[in-house]
Amino acid sequence: MAEPLLEVRHLAVHYGGIEAVCDLSLRLEEGEKVALIGANGAGKSSTLKALAGVVPFAQGSLSFDGEDWTRRPAWQRARAGLILVPEGRGVFPRLSIAENLQMGQMGRPDPAAMEKVYARFPRLYERRAQAAGTLSGGEQQLLALGRALLTRPRLLMLDEPSMGLAPQRVDEVFEVISEMVQTGVTLLLVEQNARRALELCDRALILESGRVVFSDHAAVCLASPALRAAYLGE
Amino acid sequence: MVTFLQQVLNGLTLGCIYALVALGYTLVYGILELINFAHGDLVMIGALVSLSLVRALLGWGAPLSVALAGGLAGAIGVCVLVGVALERLAYRPLRHAPKLAPLITAIGMSMVLEQGSALLWGRGYHSFPDLGLTHALSWGGVVISPLQGVIVLGSLCLLGGLLWLVQRSALGRAMRATAQNPVAAQLLGVDTERVITLAFVVGAALAAVAGLMVGAYYQVAHYTMGFMLGLKAFTAAVLGGIGNLSGAVLGGILLGLLEALGAGYLGDWTGNLFGSNYKDVFSFATLILVLVFHPSGLLGRHAPEKV
Numbered sequence: 001m002a003e004p005l006l007e008v009r010h011l012a013v014h015y016g017g018i019e020a021v022c023d024l025s026l027r028l029e030e031g032e033k034v035a036l037i038g039a040n041g042a043g044k045s046s047t048l049k050a051l052a053g054v055v056p057f058a059q060g061s062l063s064f065d066g067e068d069w070t071r072r073p074a075w076q077r078a079r080a081g082l083i084l085v086p087e088g089r090g091v092f093p094r095l096s097i098a099e100n101l102q103m104g105q106m107g108r109p110d111p112a113a114m115e116k117v118y119a120r121f122p123r124l125y126e127r128r129a130q131a132a133g134t135l136s137g138g139e140q141q142l143l144a145l146g147r148a149l150l151t152r153p154r155l156l157m158l159d160e161p162s163m164g165l166a167p168q169r170v171d172e173v174f175e176v177i178s179e180m181v182q183t184g185v186t187l188l189l190v191e192q193n194a195r196r197a198l199e200l201c202d203r204a205l206i207l208e209s210g211r212v213v214f215s216d217h218a219a220v221c222l223a224s225p226a227l228r229a230a231y232l233g234e
Numbered sequence: 235m236v237t238f239l240q241q242v243l244n245g246l247t248l249g250c251i252y253a254l255v256a257l258g259y260t261l262v263y264g265i266l267e268l269i270n271f272a273h274g275d276l277v278m279i280g281a282l283v284s285l286s287l288v289r290a291l292l293g294w295g296a297p298l299s300v301a302l303a304g305g306l307a308g309a310i311g312v313c314v315l316v317g318v319a320l321e322r323l324a325y326r327p328l329r330h331a332p333k334l335a336p337l338i339t340a341i342g343m344s345m346v347l348e349q350g351s352a353l354l355w356g357r358g359y360h361s362f363p364d365l366g367l368t369h370a371l372s373w374g375g376v377v378i379s380p381l382q383g384v385i386v387l388g389s390l391c392l393l394g395g396l397l398w399l400v401q402r403s404a405l406g407r408a409m410r411a412t413a414q415n416p417v418a419a420q421l422l423g424v425d426t427e428r429v430i431t432l433a434f435v436v437g438a439a440l441a442a443v444a445g446l447m448v449g450a451y452y453q454v455a456h457y458t459m460g461f462m463l464g465l466k467a468f469t470a471a472v473l474g475g476i477g478n479l480s481g482a483v484l485g486g487i488l489l490g491l492l493e494a495l496g497a498g499y500l501g502d503w504t505g506n507l508f509g510s511n512y513k514d515v516f517s518f519a520t521l522i523l524v525l526v527f528h529p530s531g532l533l534g535r536h537a538p539e540k541v
Contacts, residue, residue: 052421053420054417054420054421073420073425074417074420074421075420075423075424075425075426076423078420078421078422078423079423083421084421085421086417086418086421090415090417090418090421090422091418092410092411092414092415092418092419093414094410094414095407095410095411095414099407099410099411102404102407103407103408103411103419103422103424104422106422106423106424107404107408107423109404147422151422151423
């Protein structure tokens with residue numbers, strides 16, 4: 001089998017004395033779509049933050065594209081295509097929409113790519129000179145996704161992309177995400193809305209108290225009565 | 235009218251110097267929310283280094299322009315080194331400490347720089363070599379020296395250049411992004427430590443220029459001169475809204491005008507009970523009024539950390 005795009009071995013994340021993630025291992029093949037599912041505090045966001053490099057690995061290792069990335073800083077990971085759209089979207093409220101998008105190009109301006117994003121999100125184009133903080137929550141999420149598109153992601157990690165959004169906005173956000181994965185980008189998705197996450201992804205890892213308690217194909221998860229009861233509210 | 239115009243001109247000169255120094259405070263505050271109290275001492279170091287170099291170069295028979303350029307370059311080099319060293323050695327290890335720790339460290343660093351300079355330059359006053367730029371030109375009764383012209387024009391160019399850099403360039407965009415959300419900036423490939431270093435480099439270089447200007451303008455330099463100047467520039471930064479670059483420029487120029495006009499008219503208003511030696515009162519009364527009634531300053535967005 002070919003080398004995986006990303007391999008996490010025995011990841012642990014600690015905050016002070018608190019263990020947020022414990023012994024998590026994960027292999028992602030290029031183009032795979034994987035969901036991380038679990039209750040609040042299960043360690044989903046901490047896992048993504050550790051992979052993106054904004055919280056350190058207390059234990060374990062990260063290899064990306066066959067190289068050891070465990071100790072590399074967040075900004076280098078982003079430049080290599082390990083992209084996290086954080087919870088709360090990470091939009092710069094006092095930069096204009098255009099400037100927010102330009103930040104996604106990381107100092108490698110590419111007008112053609114920018115035009116594509118504007119064509120996909122005409123609302124952002126209309127309001128490009130406005131401060132991003134004036135956008136609604138849903139529009140800010142679309143801006144964050146549009147900006148992530150411009151980063152040339154190889155692994156796209158999305159943390160709660162639908163959080164706090166009205167239902168039609170959620171549809172719009174998931175539409176954009178499925179368009180993004182159709183281009184072949186590898187996806188690691190954390191999402192409260194487990195059904196939508198499982199419908200979009202190939203595989204899922206279920207986390208409880210920082211540990212992986214179950215991992216299988218998304219279809220298997222969707223069919224499991226115990227998981228449906230626990231995470232789909234049935 | 236002549237007095238008024240004269241004081242406006244003097245105030246503008248002083249205000250430009252304050253603005254250059256205030257930018258150093260506000261650049262660092264904007265990103266780290268740290269008030270770098272050692273910044274005023276960089277101006278002092280800039281003044282003493284440029285003074286020593288200009289004097290030495292003139293002594294070796296260099297023409298004035300070469301001596302000035304050498305003094306300026308040397309001052310910028312030394313100030314940038316000291317500024318970056320402060321960041322690396324004093325502030326970076328405290329990056330995740332409670333905010334009071336780097337603040338107290340900054341006050342300590344200010345003392346270190348002052349006493350270090352006292353060891354190198356002694357505790358006496360040094361007179362700045364005569365640049366021959368101070369012979370006054372009278373213009374309808376208003377006296378202007380070429381040096382004032384150089385200070386005002388030079389500062390305005392630097393201020394304009396810096397505002398352009400921050401508001402229009404990709405580097406400036408990364409700086410503003412880092413100031414608003416450092417984690418999100420890292421997630422988009424910005425080396426935020428480099429951005430922080432850059433803020434210190436730019437601030438220190440501006441302080442060096444201000445040091446040469448203030449030394450040449452008052453024709454004197456002394457190891458404690460940075461304290462008062464730093465406090466005034468900090469006042470200017472707060473007046474404009476700390477963290478806001480245009481605010482620092484505006485605050486600096488307003489404060490310079492206020493001080494010069496206050497000094498010029500205070501004697502008349504109070505029947506010579508108070509004279510121009512009370513001019514510092516204007517700056518610090520302004521600081522108190524701004525902090526009490528409008529702590530976000532003229533152009534600022536949110537209230538600064540209480541210090």
